[in-house]
């Protein structure tokens with residue numbers, strides 16, 4: 001999968017893509033990330049990329065021509081077939097489901113907004129999809145684009161073990177159960193007995209209950225949408241009120 005990132009600060013991506021799983025995916029040719037400096041497409045002799053908002057108000061707005069020219073030049077004959085995402089706090093929320101959908105494409109363009117936003121004509125001309133990674137305001141879209149690349153890239157076939165994707169939070173609709181590894185006791189805290197029992201059915205039931213209770217405590221919104229069996233509902237009845245499920 002190929003990512004084309006349009007940004008005023010390409011160096012913000014240094015290091016982020018060169019470690020661990022993303023590094024390996026890039027080395028194996030499964031994922032490539034191409035950074036494009038929007039300023040390279042500025043048209044005036046000052047290389048301007050932003051200006052005052054028409055109608056007044058605080059801050060600066062990213063100008064349409066450099067962004068539109070950059071995206072058109074880079075995507076070329078794939079302009080019509082490549083989803084163009086604009087990162088913005090005013091976008092629709094990014095979710096695991098959106099990531100799964102985007103991972104079906106072989107190419108994705110990401111435009112990183114800065115300042116007070118991007119001239120609306122960019123969205124109209126390029127038919128962008130405006131996406132937010134959460135209800136908070138970043139200094140710009142670069143970190144949000146890096147988050148999207150990370151989330152989408154690991155869904156590309158071959159990047160990680162498919163079983164890990166099945167089990168994890170959000171794919172199943174519930175938060176994940178707690179994990180333990182050696183040593184069996186640390187500072188007086190013991191690994192729950194059931195995990196040492198070797199009894200697979202009891203382990204699976206304990207994990208299901210932990211996932212349900214955690215989701216109830218931390219994300220009641222997810223629990224309300226989850227597919228629950230009668231057995232799940234019984235397991236939910238014995239969740240602690242607060243405390244261990246937090």
Ligand code: ADE
Pocket residue numbers: 087088089113131132133134135136137138139140141144
């Ligand atoms: N730019 C500023 N805040 C953002 C957010 N929450 N998501 C995506 N882009 C942003």
